[in-house]
Amino acid sequence: MQPFLFDRAGSVAEALRAVSDATVIAGGTNLVDYMRLGVVSPKRVVDINGLNRETAALGRITLDHQGLRLGALVRMAEAEDHPGIRAHYPVLADSLALAASRQIRTMASLGGNLLQRTRCEYFREASWPCNKRRPGSGCAALDGLNRQHAVLGTSDACIATYPGDMAQALLVLDAQVELTGPGGVRLMPVAKVHRQPGATPYLETTLAPDELITALVVPASPWSWRSRYVKVRDRRSFAFALASAAVALDLEGDRVKQARIALGGVATVPWRAEAAEVALVGKPLDQTTARAAAVAAFAGARTRAHNAFKVPLGQEVLVQALLQAGALQPPPPTTRNGVTHA
Amino acid sequence: MGAPVARIDGRLKVTGQARYPADTPLHNLAHGVMVTSTIARGRIRSLDTTAAASVPGVLLVLTRDQAQGQLTAPKFGTGGSTSIQPLNEERIWHDGQTVAIVVAETPEVAREAADLVAITYDHDTPSAGFDASGVEIVDGAGASPMYPEDPKAGDFDTAFKAAPVVLDATYNTAAQHHNPMELFSTTAEWNDGQLTVYEPSQFVAGWRAQLAKQLDMDAANIRVVSEYIGGAFGSKGPMTPRTAAVALAAKLVKRPVRCVCARAQGYTTATFRAETRQRIRMGAGRDGKIRAFSHEGWELTSRPDDYVVGGTETTARLYAYGAVHTKVQLVKADRNTPGYMRSPPETPYVFGLECAMDEMAEKLGLDPVEFRRVNDTQADPVSGKRYTSRSLMRCYDEAAAAFGWQRRLDAGVWKTGAMREGDWLVGLGCATAVYPTQVAPCAARVRLTADGKALLQTSAHEIGTGVRTVAAQTAAQALGLSVEDVTVEMGDSALPAGPVAGGSVSTASVCSAVLKACGAIRDKLYRAATVNSGPPATPESFTLRDGMAVLDSGRSAPLSALLQKLGTTQLEEYAEFAPEGSAPGAVEQLRQGNPGIMGGAKGPVLMYAFGAEFVEVRVHARTGEIRVPRMVGAFAAGRIMNPRTARSQLMGGMIWGLGAALHEMTEIDPRHARTVNRDLQDYLLPVNADVEGVEVILVPETDTEVNPAGVKGLGELGNVGTSSAIASAIYHATGRRLRDIPMRLDTLLQLQQT
Ligand SMILES: Cc1cc2nc3c(=O)[nH]c(=O)nc-3n(C[C@H](O)[C@H](O)[C@H](O)COP(=O)(O)OP(=O)(O)OC[C@H]3O[C@@H](n4cnc5c(N)ncnc54)[C@H](O)[C@@H]3O)c2cc1C
């Protein structure tokens, strides 16, 4: 760890002034870890945790007829505990509850969660060649121990897995991020935030360097309650996904009108499985169609020496998520916090 | 059985008041950070400390240049973890080898400067493990005094060829690291030529002797203090080279220095359990009797040191095999030197044996419990020596009943996949736990004062097992006091020499010494009580109870009165206990760093503790996820001094066994021989959610032959056998034989694909 300057921003304006040449810190559960390991060595760190005193919305959850708005500084544990989110966006509540540990979730912010960086072991130890950490140095994982690594969205430069859980839930809920920059506020689909590695694995997001995430915005949808997150990991808690699937289904009778599917633990970015979605439309949801969709989801998978198991595992996880979502019952029309949904 | 007394130091620990070595407040303390190599094999070409040394606050960058001639290389063995003092070396022997120690005013400055030490290397291609080219293979027998020969009996080849039912299978166990919660650390302070080292240690007496050699000074001027230890499991047994190096750093900067290793550095600068590969051949008659048994082991070790695990020492004697053949070979690679880790020989080797027992039972169509019964023995098939006591089948019977083994028999003992619940395949399995009963020399001092309190001192170690509590209980009972009236001082080489906290010797050895010291006090009190007091009581009927001396006639006297009679306010006795058969001067030898452990298969009789473990697993039919909803273990380990701490040890052992079976593995990059998972995110240990039902049954057993305390020791028994019980249950659930640990879902998925 190298010395750095530390500031606390008291307002969004102040944070924006600082952010172009500083790294922001929210919960710090990812950033501090990686600073200690020497993976990143920012010269300046700006603490944004005080911003919600000036702009309360940054730390607030609002749920109404238009949907859900989550301030970027909302902690994972707060969102996971929210009864309205549990009832109307179960995929989101589950993705949070199945992540990390309760202690980490109490510290970690939603903005930071979305932007958390890969856990690739070779990325996390500064002495290995790594195109993401040191552009052009090579990739130690390609022919190394790559059991954790991605099978979708990889390139010859990098096969690191996007490790988070929440992003997949946001994808199937058609969520957007609210970005605030010097030019004002803009909304961008979550699906556009992360970049596949290609030849430039060090470019991880499409955010401008002087932009902050200020909120996550999830539209209301009549079928968001029929959503599910299934995650398989090496132990029963406190581990990243080997494979996970987020699913949201619009069913008409037993037929699928629309399906949204996102995969975690198997791809370099939060992975929308459009081929699988298409495969389900108009079909009844059962073992056979779910399995066919799962096969379609992994059609483009490229495996390495130690991660081939992620294909059958990822397929099975998706089948489970689809069938479990299909079996969900709608929530009562009114929830405890008084929000009524159609 | 003793009373289930709660740990006397429990409250201190859970309230954060227990002082671990790195917590010791010292005036003017400086901080050291180690710089470690990023290659596994080669030479240091250049080491530039200019940038590091120029960081404000840096006091010293200790490298080979500064250390020159001041550190004698350690001797590998029970006291030293390796024969390499890395600060004397130009050569890199393994990944993460210490190449410098930066000392600065604060830990942060030291860390910053450590990152600025610029090193270039001449690389050689390293050999990472068993399957790498360039490894050297040597015989285990004779490579270490601890493993003089491969146990053998009869003519294995002939017996194996003639056997109607045979098995030939290979098993692999993964490398594992101890990962104690408490990080490795050394704090060294000099005062007028006297050195005090504060470091978590399982052997302060031995370390003092080691330090004297490595720093070329008189042991009388050295003190090693290790009052509380936050987990050790063998990793803090042999002293690592850092200790002497930090002492040197403190000498050079003329200030106390504390060096706390980063978690990742613990993987390469301390010891670990190396991977093993084992081939087992077994031949049996249709009657279920084993006629031939061969156990071959390959164990990984480092280039400079021959660390031998040698679990065949135990497996060769476990059943009535007939002919026995064993052979251990060391595979020397470019890795750091392995070392002891909870049940070092038994955990890997009994995994192989017990998996093979399960496979052979199937070939014979026998209930695996009955197969063990048929081959149970009260004598060593290798030497013919008898076991002092062996309650293995009682353990099986009690555990089987509590577990409900009958369910498996009712379902058809070898019908796999028969107990399905939805997508989950249910399986039941079992295996034997075994660990040698060992005991070591130990000295203790006990002081009884007129106010009815006692002070007990020995340098033995509380590594979290509860021995401090058990020692207090033993003294309290012997002197007729309550546990609260006994103060225990441990973990300081200035105290009477205690044994290494290894080999599960602590309770037996410490209690034997404490009983001896208390016995001497009791004798004096008895004499005082019977002088001028009418007809003397017989020594047997004289008892100490509730702070009183009670004579047979019903008369009693307060301890204070007896002390007064003796013309003193306190009685202090120093006692030395040496196991039967020890060489003369065993306690003096202990002070020299020779632990003098006796027992197991070494003496004229065999001393072992046994257990039986049963587990239920659930395996997801399509994801391959493995869960362990229930574990039941029954153990017979002689006298149980404290059922509460005993149960905790055994339960912790079984949980560790679960982790070894399903989670734990140190991953080594085969190209670079470097450890890839070096923290608790990637090095998986079970979390609470993985551990469901764990039941421990203590099977009563009396064995007065093993040692005066009648204690067999059970700190290491619980995690032996667990992983084979789980493998056996997975087979029952799925029909798939997994012969390598850890067993993870990818293996099952791959088997399904084929
Ligand atoms: C042991 C462990 C296990 C874990 N397991 C899981 C798991 O199973 N699933 C999972 O999903 N996660 C897991 N995590 C990751 C954890 O969820 C993230 O570390 C956390 O969500 C990050 O949030 P934070 O607020 O602490 O981010 P920080 O560490 O503060 O920041 C992370 C990154 O986001 C940037 N950033 C933060 N806020 C903003 C903002 N508002 N605008 C722009 N940039 C911003 C920071 O500059 C930094 O680059 C685990 C973490 C650990 C340590």
Ligand code: SF4
């Ligand atoms: S997979 Fe990506 S992050 Fe990992 S070493 Fe290769 S380039 Fe770096």
